[in-house]
Amino acid sequence: METTHKYRVLIGKPGLDGHDRGAKFIARALRDAGFEVVYTGIRRSPEEIAAAAIQEDVDAVGLSSLSGAHIRLFPAVVEALRKAGAQDIPVLGGGVIPEEDIVTLKAAGIVEIFTPGTPIDKIISAYREACEKKSSV
Amino acid sequence: MAKHPKLAEWEKNELAKSLSRFPERKEKFTNHGGEEILRLAAPENIDDAYLENLAFPGQYPYTRGVQPTMYRGRLWTMRQYAGFSSAAESNKRYRFLLEQGTTGLSVAFDLPTQIGYDSDDPMSVGEVGKVGVAIDSLADMETLFDQIPLDKVSTSMTINSPAAILLAMYVAVGEKQGVAPENIKGTIQNDVLKEYVARGTYIFPPKPSLRLITNIFQWCSQKTPAFNTISISGYHIREAGSTAVQEVAFTLANGCTYVQTALDAGLELDVFARRLAFFFNASSDLLEEVAKFRAARRLWARLMTERFGAKNPASLMLRFHTQTAGNTLTAQQIDNNIVRVTIQALAAVLGGTQSLHTNSKDEAHSLPTEASVRTALRTQQILAHESGVADTIDPLAGSYYIEALTDRIEREALALIDKIEESGGVVKCIEEGFIQRQIENAAYQYQLEIERGERIIVGMNRFQIQEDKKPPLLRVDPEVEKTQVAKLAEVKNNRNNEKVAALLTRLETAAQGSGNLMPIIYDSVKEYATLGEICNVMRKVFGEYKDRG
Numbered sequence: 001m002e003t004t005h006k007y008r009v010l011i012g013k014p015g016l017d018g019h020d021r022g023a024k025f026i027a028r029a030l031r032d033a034g035f036e037v038v039y040t041g042i043r044r045s046p047e048e049i050a051a052a053a054i055q056e057d058v059d060a061v062g063l064s065s066l067s068g069a070h071i072r073l074f075p076a077v078v079e080a081l082r083k084a085g086a087q088d089i090p091v092l093g094g095g096v097i098p099e100e101d102i103v104t105l106k107a108a109g110i111v112e113i114f115t116p117g118t119p120i121d122k123i124i125s126a127y128r129e130a131c132e133k134k135s136s137v
Numbered sequence: 138m139a140k141h142p143k144l145a146e147w148e149k150n151e152l153a154k155s156l157s158r159f160p161e162r163k164e165k166f167t168n169h170g171g172e173e174i175l176r177l178a179a180p181e182n183i184d185d186a187y188l189e190n191l192a193f194p195g196q197y198p199y200t201r202g203v204q205p206t207m208y209r210g211r212l213w214t215m216r217q218y219a220g221f222s223s224a225a226e227s228n229k230r231y232r233f234l235l236e237q238g239t240t241g242l243s244v245a246f247d248l249p250t251q252i253g254y255d256s257d258d259p260m261s262v263g264e265v266g267k268v269g270v271a272i273d274s275l276a277d278m279e280t281l282f283d284q285i286p287l288d289k290v291s292t293s294m295t296i297n298s299p300a301a302i303l304l305a306m307y308v309a310v311g312e313k314q315g316v317a318p319e320n321i322k323g324t325i326q327n328d329v330l331k332e333y334v335a336r337g338t339y340i341f342p343p344k345p346s347l348r349l350i351t352n353i354f355q356w357c358s359q360k361t362p363a364f365n366t367i368s369i370s371g372y373h374i375r376e377a378g379s380t381a382v383q384e385v386a387f388t389l390a391n392g393c394t395y396v397q398t399a400l401d402a403g404l405e406l407d408v409f410a411r412r413l414a415f416f417f418n419a420s421s422d423l424l425e426e427v428a429k430f431r432a433a434r435r436l437w438a439r440l441m442t443e444r445f446g447a448k449n450p451a452s453l454m455l456r457f458h459t460q461t462a463g464n465t466l467t468a469q470q471i472d473n474n475i476v477r478v479t480i481q482a483l484a485a486v487l488g489g490t491q492s493l494h495t496n497s498k499d500e501a502h503s504l505p506t507e508a509s510v511r512t513a514l515r516t517q518q519i520l521a522h523e524s525g526v527a528d529t530i531d532p533l534a535g536s537y538y539i540e541a542l543t544d545r546i547e548r549e550a551l552a553l554i555d556k557i558e559e560s561g562g563v564v565k566c567i568e569e570g571f572i573q574r575q576i577e578n579a580a581y582q583y584q585l586e587i588e589r590g591e592r593i594i595v596g597m598n599r600f601q602i603q604e605d606k607k608p609p610l611l612r613v614d615p616e617v618e619k620t621q622v623a624k625l626a627e628v629k630n631n632r633n634n635e636k637v638a639a640l641l642t643r644l645e646t647a648a649q650g651s652g653n654l655m656p657i658i659y660d661s662v663k664e665y666a667t668l669g670e671i672c673n674v675m676r677k678v679f680g681e682y683k684d685r686g
Contacts, residue, residue, distance in 0.1 A: 013518055015246035016264050018337015021378050021464070025246075025584050041686025042337045045260075067248055068503070068613065072263030098503060100611055116468040116501050117597045120588045 007131035008058040009035050012049035013042040014077060017067035022094060026062060027124060033041045034117055035131075047077035051084035053089055059131035063093040063110075066115055088137060090130040094118070139599035141183040144159075147193040147205075154206040155195065162209060166528040177201075177530045178207060188434070189545075194530050198438040200543070201531040202429050202489040203454040207233040207380035208527035213485075213641055214492035215517045216293060218460065220245035220270040221504050222617045223282035229284060233507065237514060241323075241492060243293040245269030246279070246303070250340040251301045253672030256621040265618035269295075273625045274667045277312065277641075278306040287311040293368070293458065293492075297359050298340035301349050302668050305659040308361060311460050324365035324414050324458070327353060328393040333567045334576060335373040335683065340672060343564045346678035348396060349654065351402045354409040356655035365414040367395060368458060375418035376464050378580020381429045384418060387572055389437055393554070394563040396445055406445055410452035419481040419488075420462040426481070427533055428542035430457070430488025435480065436547045440554075459485035460494040466501045470596035471608055474498035486520055487533055491516055503610040569608040570685070634667040640666055648678040 012026045013020055020042050027039045037058050040049060048118050053061045061081070063074050081089055093105065094114035102113045112126045144426060147514045166174040177194065180187060192198065195205035217239050220227045220235065231242050249261035255273045256265045265271050272278055282292075287310065296303045304325050311321050329346040332339040338348070350367065357366045371379075371388035379387065399409055417433065419426050437455035441447040461481035466474045475498050482495050495513040497505030505513070513526050533539045558564050566572050580637040586592040640661040647657050661671055 004334040016252055016254075016260065016338075017268075018332075018335075019378070020337070021580050025581060028577075028581055035163075039686045040686035041682065068267040069262060070246075096501065096503070099607060119598075120584075 005135065007035050007060070007128070008038070008049060008056060009060050009062060009127060009131070009137075010038045010040065010049070010053045010056055010058040011062045011064070012040045012044055012077070013053070013064055014044055014073040015065055015067060015069045016043055017065050017069065018120050019040050019066040020064070022066070023062075023064035026064070026094070026120075029120050030124060030127060037125065046076035046080045049077050050084055050086065053081065054084055054086050059134050060087060060127055061089055061091045062127070063091060064096045065093070065097075068096070070095055071101055074105055074110050078109040084092055086095055088134055090113075091131060094123075094124060141179075143183055144193070145178060147196060148466060151195045151205040153675070155210065159206070159210045162211070163609045166209065168525070174525070175207070178532070178535070180535060182255055182670060187558070189541075191534060197442070197450070197453060198435040199454055200435045201534055202451070203456055203491070207489060207530045208486070208521075209530065211519050212527060213490050213522075214241040215239050215514060216243045216492045216494055217457065217514055218243040218245050218293075218295065218444055218494045219510070220268040220614050221247075221268070221611070222270065222622060224270055224272065224277040224377075225283075226266075226617075228281050228283050228285070231281075234510070234514070235285070235290070237511060238518065239514060241291045241293065242285070243494060244295065246281075246294070246296055246599055246624050247271045248338070250303075251296060251298070251666060253302075253340045253676070254351040255667050255669030256625055257519065258669055259303075262618075265621050266613050268493070270304070270305065271617070271621045272668060273621070274628045274665045274666060275306050275309055276624070276628045278303075278310050280682070282307075282310050282314075284474060286316070286647065287314055288316040288320045291324075293324040293326075295307070297326050297327045297329050297332050297336070297338055298327045298346065298464075299668055299672055301353055301664060302654055302671050303356075304353065304364075304429065305655070305662045308659065309663050311493045312454070313535065313610060318360045319362055320416075321361045321534055322363050324368050325353070326370060326416070327367040328370045328391065328395075329417075330394060330563055331370050331373055331387070331599050334387070335377040335379075336370075337684070339682045340680040341675065342682045343567065345648075346652075346674070347395070347398045347564075348402075349420045351399050351404065352653045352655050354399050354412070355402070355653055356659075357412065358404075358408050359390050362412075364412065365520045366409070366412045368414045368416045369395065372416050372460055374576060375420065375462065377576050378464075378583060379576045380579050381425050382549045382553065383575055383579060385429060385433045385436065385546060386550040386557075387576075388415065388417070389433065389440060389550065390554045390563050392437065393440060393444065395518055396441075401443070404445055407449040407452050410441065410445075410447055414491075415455050415457035417457050417459050418462050419485040419490075420478055421465050421480055422482055423487075424483045424533075424539060425542060425546075426484035427487045428539050429483070429546050430459075430490065431543045432536075432546035432550065433457070434489070435543070436550060456491045456585045458492045458494070459488075461485070461488040461496045463496055463500060466496060467594060467597045467603065467686075469604065471498045471501065473596050474501070475512060478513060479520075482516055482520055483524070483526065486526055486530075486682040489531060499608045503612065506609055506611050580607075608671040627669070637665050637666045641670060644671065645678060648675055
């Protein structure tokens with residue numbers, strides 16, 4: 001067995017959007033890359049996602065939204081984590097997200113945003129990096 | 138060579154009857170050069186296999202199309218799915234589309250509406266007016282169809298769990314315009330089973346959902362006989378990543394479930410089955426898609442005959458709407474998407490679709506702009522008026538490849554339908570995650586192929602360029618939510634709240650029983666009971682379904 005820590009990631013679908021093909025793909029690809037992954041299922045509130053992240057003791061949270069509600073919902077998850085004292089858990093996101101929104105989301109504390117066409121290897125490395133950063137703090 | 142007696146018989150019966158009722162679009166269809174275009178090409182030797190598997194258009198098993206003249210009689214309905222922001226904004230877009238030559242409307246509702254929440258519900262925050270129009274009460278519906286005569290247009294509404302409510306509102310708007318319910322034309326999606334596996338806008342568990350669907354079948358058969366009561370949809374199953382075979386199999390298996398549920402409730406097959414409609418995806422594999430549509434048509438006709446004993450030809454015909462595949466659109470080099478959509482739309486037309494939505498090139502970024510919607514519509518018009526494919530019927534029939542593929546898709550889809558049946562039926566397979574897993578596995582494989590570069594997506598994993606120019610985006614004004622919430626408050630102030638409360642109590646009692654809920658829902662919306670209020674009553678009685686992740 002490797003001695004390296006197996007990182008845990010929560011993939012969440014905040015809001016009412018039901019498009020979870022991308023979220024499920026990321027979840028499975030992360031699993032195949034050696035992560036432990038919890039997928040929330042669709043239609044979860046930001047508070048539910050934050051609570052699940054804390055309960056599952058994850059190293060990072062990944063959010064997916066394709067309905068245009070990311071601008072409200074992604075920061076709400078960051079906020080819910082902060083309120084629960086878990087601001088050290090990094091939040092990443094993806095979906096149909098216009099470029100100008102990426103700036104806003106990053107300013108709100110989202111570590112990384114992935115848009116359609118991003119190679120999966122790049123996404124996996126970003127998760128690994130986020131998890132490493134957290135555990136080194 | 139003498140004409141085959143079966144061909145002569147078809148010409149004398151089905152064709153002659155159709156021509157006398159609906160003359161063809163042109164007296165003579167000709168190519169550049171003036172030669173007449175053959176209406177229908179058929180093999181010289183018409184044998185039993187041909188008659189059994191293909192037959193003539195408008196003839197069982199409808200492989201070659203549901204009408205004897207197909208697009209020579211009438212072109213498919215060009216129906217662009219649209220809706221965003223407020224009812225007033227969407228009404229403007231519909232009138233724009235009608236002016237541009239669309240022949241049917243297709244309403245997109247926002248997620249709160251689709252999941253039965255009013256715009257002021259905490260669950261609606263951030264989603265109001267985003268992916269479609271927000272409808273809280275009949276007042277919004279009146280605005281949505283302002284100056285659009287409901288006896289002239291047919292309207293398709295993408296609404297599932299709360300379909301009963303939106304249908305009731307639509308009929309009520311018609312009545313206010315002076316249009317009798319029997320003259321209302323259109324379709325509600327009303328296909329909740331696929332929501333559990335692909336689209337996600339479920340509210341109630343499967344059993345009460347199926348009851349509501351059956352209630353609608355029954356109510357409409359008496360009140361709005363020209364309205365399609367369901368659009369059994371493979372579109373979203375395919376978007377979620379299924380294969381073509383899975384799309385056909387899961388859709389038709391859902392269809393069989395709706396039929397069986399309605400039969401169990403005592404409805405008469407040949408009364409409700411003629412109002413079942415279907416909705417498929419047109420993806421980029423042109424030949425496979427054409428074969429898929431033909432296979433689906435044949436398989437449904439056979440299932441309805443062999444398993445349910447349907448007799449009325451209208452009950453056997455799989456009539457379908459098609460939308461081009463949203464998941465194939467790339468965010469990179471978006472002009473390429475116009476080409477993708479053209480191929481996909483061509484597949485739908487060669488496959489004999491009854492109506493078609495073409496996606497716009499910018500939809501991997503946001504809702505489409507007016508200019509890109511126009512190009513998407515023009516794509517259909519070019520296919521209809523310039524390509525010539527609409528001038529002859531089922532032109533790919535008889536191609537060795539197409540027929541072999543049609544047979545294969547039918548065979549494999551049937552095997553999958555049987556497997557679901559053997560495993561306890563659709564509802565059990567959904568509850569156990571069998572269908573979801575199948576779709577997920579197919580989606581994962583497909584994406585891995587793209588990631589590895591084994592499957593080339595032009596402009597995305599090959600032939601990339603550096604792009605600086607960002608496409609113009611259509612954004613929904615965040616103020617829409619506030620305005621909508623204010624409008625809702627006003628409606629609640631101006632209605633007769635005592636009457637509404639009494640109606641909602643009646644609805645609760647009715648929901649606890651086993652009767653048809655449509656009449657009371659219809660009465661409630663006319664008194665401006667809101668969508669959220671009605672759904673909350675039913676949530677209380679029926680409970681809610683939750684995705685297990």
